[in-house]
Amino acid sequence: MLVVVLSTLAAVCFGHGRLQVPTTRLGAIMGAGKYENDPTSGTSGTDFVCRNDPPTNGGYPAENKAYAGKEMNVRWNLSAAHVGDCSLYVSYDYNLAGEAKRNMRFFKIGFWSECKDYNGQDLKVMLPDWLPAGRAVIRWDWIALHVFPTLEVYTQCSDAEIIGTSNSLLPQQVPSYTIPGIYPASGSSGVFRHPWNGQTFVSGMPCACMDSDLNGCPLLTDVNGPGYIHVETMDNCEDGSIIVPNPMPVAEPTMAPEPTSAPIASGCPEGTDGLVKGKGNKLKKIPDSCTCYLECASNPKYVLFSYSLKKRQCLCVSKPKYKKGNLKVSQKKDFIYAHLE
Numbered sequence: 001m002l003v004v005v006l007s008t009l010a011a012v013c014f015g016h017g018r019l020q021v022p023t024t025r026l027g028a029i030m031g032a033g034k035y036e037n038d039p040t041s042g043t044s045g046t047d048f049v050c051r052n053d054p055p056t057n058g059g060y061p062a063e064n065k066a067y068a069g070k071e072m073n074v075r076w077n078l079s080a081a082h083v084g085d086c087s088l089y090v091s092y093d094y095n096l097a098g099e100a101k102r103n104m105r106f107f108k109i110g111f112w113s114e115c116k117d118y119n120g121q122d123l124k125v126m127l128p129d130w131l132p133a134g135r136a137v138i139r140w141d142w143i144a145l146h147v148f149p150t151l152e153v154y155t156q157c158s159d160a161e162i163i164g165t166s167n168s169l170l171p172q173q174v175p176s177y178t179i180p181g182i183y184p185a186s187g188s189s190g191v192f193r194h195p196w197n198g199q200t201f202v203s204g205m206p207c208a209c210m211d212s213d214l215n216g217c218p219l220l221t222d223v224n225g226p227g228y229i230h231v232e233t234m235d236n237c238e239d240g241s242i243i244v245p246n247p248m249p250v251a252e253p254t255m256a257p258e259p260t261s262a263p264i265a266s267g268c269p270e271g272t273d274g275l276v277k278g279k280g281n282k283l284k285k286i287p288d289s290c291t292c293y294l295e296c297a298s299n300p301k302y303v304l305f306s307y308s309l310k311k312r313q314c315l316c317v318s319k320p321k322y323k324k325g326n327l328k329v330s331q332k333k334d335f336i337y338a339h340l341e
């Protein structure tokens, strides 16, 4: 029995790989060279969300300050360069620890087919200019396929601070998802290529912005491809404009936004009259979605508004690229949003 276990380990190999830049949670404590190259427990594991908990003081390594709309340095070190793809994600749930890490919500900003081809390189990852500002977590994962259909899955999380732009969205405006179970547990799912059978397709969730040209995102836009994992995405944001959430196709019949009637003459369109308390944001003290709508509509430069009922936050969007349309108020999850006339 012992012999079997040892020979299996030998076949799987030692070494594996890890993210090194930006400075990981372990690296922040133990130094950047510290070994953390082993696979995690699997695609549904808490350690596959983030291998380590956040620092108890809420801090982040000073070198991990990054700027939306600018390049960020990224480097991974694979001591065993397996076949398989890797991805880069962002979360703003930086303070979730222990099992609560399972609830961290992420979205993708970068993708590399055959991670090993970039091993040890200083990569410049362009952060989208709509990237929300704030304390964030950069997550890297790598799905190694060399022992197909078994998946060897790796991850690191790095605490960071994102400096926003005038185009920065709010974290809750970017469609996001939790990690446990988002990937199938095994290559026998058909979602991953058999690397030794001549299959070459890539696998994973698309980037948050479906039409992004950045960081390998176009590799994951074949919605009918065998490796495509459906999640909600945005459109029209590659230049910093916003958003029409693309719902997950499977959920569309039940999740489709419900259009309501046209605006009433004196005030707000139906559906924008949620009763909520104010909280500061770009527009300051927006008490409810109706006020948000009126604020945005009163300035002709804005073409879209979005209001989060949960966070009581209002965003007017002014990107001229975004087409004006007939006002159609929609509600989706806790957001109310609409084009402005």
Ligand SMILES: [Cu+2]
Pocket (backbone or CB within 6 Å): 012, 013, 014, 015, 016, 017, 080, 082, 152
């Ligand atoms: Cu390995």
